[in-house]
Every structure is written in C-alpha cells, then in structure tokens.
Amino acid sequence: MPLPPVIFEDEALIAFDKPGGLPVAPGRGGPRVENLMELVLARWGSGVANVHRIDTEMSGLVLCAKTKPALDFLSGQFQSKTVGKTCLALTVGLPATDEFTVDLVMKEDEARPGVMCVVKKHGKASQTDFIVRERFPQPAGRPGFAWLECRPLTGRPHQIRLHLAVAGTPILNDPLYGHEARLLLSDLKRGYKGRADEKPLIDRLALHAAGLTFTHPLSREKTTLTAPLPNDLEVALKYLRKFTRPSVRR
Numbered sequence: 208m209p210l211p212p213v214i215f216e217d218e219a220l221i222a223f224d225k226p227g228g229l230p231v232a233p234g235r236g237g238p239r240v241e242n243l244m245e246l247v248l249a250r251w252g253s254g255v256a257n258v259h260r261i262d263t264e265m266s267g268l269v270l271c272a273k274t275k276p277a278l279d280f281l282s283g284q285f286q287s288k289t290v291g292k293t294c295l296a297l298t299v300g301l302p303a304t305d306e307f308t309v310d311l312v313m314k315e316d317e318a319r320p321g322v323m324c325v326v327k328k329h330g331k332a333s334q335t336d337f338i339v340r341e342r343f344p345q346p347a348g349r350p351g352f353a354w355l356e357c358r359p360l361t362g363r364p365h366q367i368r369l370h371l372a373v374a375g376t377p378i379l380n381d382p383l384y385g386h387e388a389r390l391l392l393s394d395l396k397r398g399y400k401g402r403a404d405e406k407p408l409i410d411r412l413a414l415h416a417a418g419l420t421f422t423h424p425l426s427r428e429k430t431t432l433t434a435p436l437p438n439d440l441e442v443a444l445k446y447l448r449k450f451t452r453p454s455v456r457r
Contacts, residue, residue, distance in 0.1 A: 210246045214268060215432050219277040219425050221255065223247070224434045227266040227411045231257055243269060259285055262365060264381075267294070267416025268434035272424070280424035285362065291420035294357040294367055295436070297413035297443060299388045300376035301351040302339050309370035310334045313363055322383050323365045325373060334360040335370045341444075343451045350388055352379065352447060367414060379413040390443055395450035408443040415440060 208229065214222040223243065225231065230242040247255050251273070258270045258281045272278035284290045314330035316322045341354040353376060357367050368384045371377055377385035389407045393399035418433040436444075 208241055208246065210250055211243065214434055217425075219273055219423070220270065220281075221247075221251070221273060222268055222270045222419075222432050225261065225265075225267060225269045225416075227264055227437070230263045231260040231269055244271075247271060258282060259290075259362065261416045262368070262412070262414070264412035265294075265414045265416055266434075266437050266440075268419055268432060269416070270419055270421075270432070277424040281421060284421050288360060289421075291418075291431075292359050292362075292416075293418040294359065295415045295417045295440075296355045296357055296367060296371065297379045297390075297409070297440065298353045298355060298371055298376040299350050299379050299385060301342050301344065301353050302337070302355070302374065302376050305339045306337065307374065308334065308336050309374055311370070311373065313366070313369060315364075323363070323369050325369070331363055332361060333363045333366050333370070335367055336360065337371075337374075341448075343447045345394070345451065349394060352390065354444065354447075368412075380407075380410060381412055381414075390447075392446055392450075395446055397450075408446055409439045411439070413440060413443070 211226060212224045214224050225243055230240055232242055232244045244257055255271050255273050256278050258272050258278060261267060261269060272281055311325050311333060312330040313323050313333050314326050316324040336358040338356040339353055340356055343352040345351045359366055368378055368381055372384035379390060390409055391405055391407055392401060393405055415436060416434060418431060420429060420431045423430040
C-alpha cells in the first residue's frame, strides 16, 4: 500500500489522511498486518511516532510527532483532554434530538475480545457530544439516515461507535455495533435501472476523523488540522441529498 496523503508537515509534526481499513499501528498478537506507522517509519525513520490512534475501520486525520519533545508535549494535551477532536458519522436511524451527549462507563467485553461494552463499574468513563447536521428520512418501513458531527471528550477505543449504538442510531456499516442495513441507490432513486448485482454507495464504516485542534509544540499557538471527506462519503451524501428531502441544521 502506498503511503497515505500528507495533510501537514513541519519540523515538529506530520499529519496523514489515513484510509479506512488501514491500522495505525501493529495490533496485539495475531498475524502481521500492514499499518500506517510501518509505512511512515520506512519513509521517515524511527524518530517519528504517532501521537494518538483512530479505529482501523475509520478514515481520517492521524497526527505524528517528529521529535521526542514534540511527542511529549502533544501526548500531554491528549492525556489532559485539551485537544479538540471532530469526527463525522453517517448513522442508520434518526436521533431524537439535534444535540445530545452520551456519557457512560465502558470496557472491553471479556467474552468478545476487541469489542467494547457498557458497564456500571470497573470500566472507564467516556463522553461524546453529538450535533445532527442533516437528516435523511426514508419511506415507511425503511430506516432513515443522519449526518452527525461527533466531538469525543475522551478517547476510548470504539467510543463513538458504541455511543451511537447505545443511542439507537448505529453508524452505517458497523459490523460490531450496528446491523445489516445498507445504503443502496435503488432504495433512494425511483425507477432505478442499474446493475442487478448492485453495490452499496458506501461499503465500509461511515466514520471519518475530520479534525484536531491543539497547541503547537513549537509556536505554542492554537493549530487546527483537517482531513478532507473521502470520496465514498461524498458520493453517499450527494445521493442522499439528491433523492431525499433532507432536514439541514444551519
């Protein structure tokens, strides 16, 4: 796999636009799988380290530090929860309100390694603020879709995915916390005359790490980096907007 696009680079930082399906770093045990940091180290050497991670299935922004002082400075911001994180998600189902917060305790499910679950105690606190940007209602009998801005205030594995599933609006194409709903053009467009073996408009987890706001380790100024929306999500949104009557939040 080629190295993902570089979004930003200076003497202290480098940020990548990771495609969905590519792990940020090697996993725990199991067979070796190509990952972002393996590609980065092959190009820039061992001095570069990832400051944070996003889920393998997610696309979007991954920030790396090129020096140990920069890594320490940025890691401290993530640990103190002063980094502003913005993700975008396409959900199956329409949230009850345009703004809501999910706040719960979660941990890895002992019966299903790699899957998170909600617990009352002996877990870790997690919180995400959500804003509904667009609603795409569907005819009776079909689930609607919604385009959400997600602002995680903590950084637990699968946090946004679990939070939206608990809220009753799982992310589209989430094999762990969702269901088998698909986004098909034939379900949106009347008189569809496409291929019999139609493929979904988007066939991977519809979750994108869109932006980070942090204090730069050298200038000490607030810095915001953004990752462009991938083509598959752009296409899905284009057809949802074209063939439904979306309710848009201004």
